[in-house]
Amino acid sequence: MTAKINIQLNSAENIPKEFYLLKNKAHIIQNDAEAIQIAQNLAQEFKKEAAIRDHERRLPLIEIEKYSQSGLWGITIPKQFGGAGVSYKTLAEVVKTISSADSSLGQIAQNHWAFVEHIRLDATLEQQAFFFDQVLQGHRLGNAFSEKSSKTVADLTTTIEFKEDHAVVTGQKFFATGALLAHWIPVVAVSSEGKPFAALIPQHREGLTISNDWSGFGQRTTVSGSVTLDHVKVDLENIVPIYQAFERHTAAGAISQFIQAAVDAGIARGAIQETIDYVRQYTRPWIDSGLEKATDDPYTIANIGELKIKLRAAEAVLDLAALAIDAALAEPSEHHVNEATLLNAEAKVLTTEIALLAANKLFELSGTRSTLSELNLDRHWRNARTHTLHDPVRWKLNIVGNYYLNDIPPPRHAWS
Known part of the structure; x- marks a missing residue:
């Protein structure tokens, strides 16, 4: 059964490399009204083949690229960094509008926005400037947070080991919504002191394997599958101490x-x-x-x-x-x-x-x-x-x- 579910695009290696290349910079949305209008326009387009994509478990490669290129993935970035800094009421309207047409597309961007907020809360000014610019250009953040075999959702076993000039992340993730389609995968890993950090790892990094093995009967095209990290090297400037947000x-x-x-x-x-x-x-x-x-x-x-x-x-x-x-x-x-x-x-x-x-x-x-x-x-x-x-x-x-x-x-x- 799993072999059928994985279809052709079961890992990043099977997706054309040009999918991850930005052909153009994303549109920069200026205000709340523009964000809602763009979401409404996209929803009409995304709805047309939503049933077919679900039936075939067809990955929404074209749709997700249009979605992030529209500028909607950058609307919560603060104005001082070039974003629209929209209200959360507007963000909800965008999410509802897209999800009403195709809820898998609605969910894929969910963790992207959550990690954008963690960058705003916990990252250095230099990290904020870099990653906010990445998002405004059209780069997508994925998700590698949860694990399916731990005692509770908060008991993480993926580890981060800090070296002199880099860190090493090792572990296994699941429910990694959107990771396969992202440019950066924020991986939550625990230090030797038990504190969670987010290591933002670029797609195709050595030791990083993302598998489209999500077999859920719903939200079929969210690519909420597995992420394996085999001693993945991470630059220190790409690590965010997200534990601070809850202290x-x-x-x-x-x-x-x-x-x-x-x-x-x-x-x-x-x-x-x-x-x-x-x-x-x-x-x-x-x-x-x-x-x-x-x-x-x-x-x-x-x-x-x-x-x-x-x-x-x-x-x-x-x-x-x-x-x-x-x-x-x-x-x-x-x-x-x-x-x-x-x-x-x-x-x-x-x-x-x-x-x-x-x-x-x-x-x-x-x-x-x-x-x-x-x-x-x-x-x-x-x-x-x-x-x-x-x-x-x-x-x-x-x-x-x-x-x-x-x-x-x-x-x-x-x-x-």
Whole structure:
């Protein structure tokens, strides 16, 4: 089974080298409105073959290049470094818009933005200037954070050993979303003191092997597979002490969760629109209704209304979380960071619920024919079920309840 899943492009060596070469510098987006407009234009294009890409597990090489060349991957870079410095509400709208068309594309850029924030928080000015410029040119950051065999998600076994003029990283990663398609892979490794660092390693570095062995039934084209590091040499100027972000009050954890919730909201958007389109075009009225069209069915109408209301509520809380993140970035106090974390936990619960509900209602309201394999509408449910498994919502409920009932502040890490 795995051999079939890996298809032709199962490692960086099988992808044409020119894919990683920048033919032109990326567009520089100037403001929030431009970012949203570009995302809307791209989403219309990305939606056209989203079902086919999912069915064939076709890697989105053309799409991902257009996506990063559009300038959207650089919109959170501060203005003093040449970026648009958009609000997090705008970033959420971009993520939702792209994810509603193809949630795999929405997820691939997720960790890119999270690591851009870590560079802003923890890197030196020289590192910021270099990597922000790389991103603005069109270079993509991947992800090699999680491991699948450790006791918990935070118990990392990948190590970083510091030498006199370089460091050496050794270990095995999984769930490495987007790493195969990235120019730089931020690898989280633990020092001998137990502190996590991010080593930003260029694609094709000796000892670095990235495998497209992601076999999940959803988010099929995120290339969330394995990264193997066999004594990979890393320049010291490419190492960022990301542990610092959680030793003080920062919005790093909230931002990581925020982008996850935005992807789920985008999945819900796409599933609801798919339901509306299908019911309008194909669904037949029920035999006992006496109606001419399924769109006149009062039960169907009420269900669409329920979905839209719950989506609006989830997105409204996500917007509140965005405002809280902006406040925490401007003034990283304990109050602001806690508020950002709590609101993101609430948004994660609501976006998870509406994504799963919308994907289920798609079939309930569309009817049996909507399950035909050639339509591949089940991708919405598979994507919702797969992506919402990130950071279980039962613990989000616990975080919020514990804060208000017992005055216990939310934990300070990337999964809260």
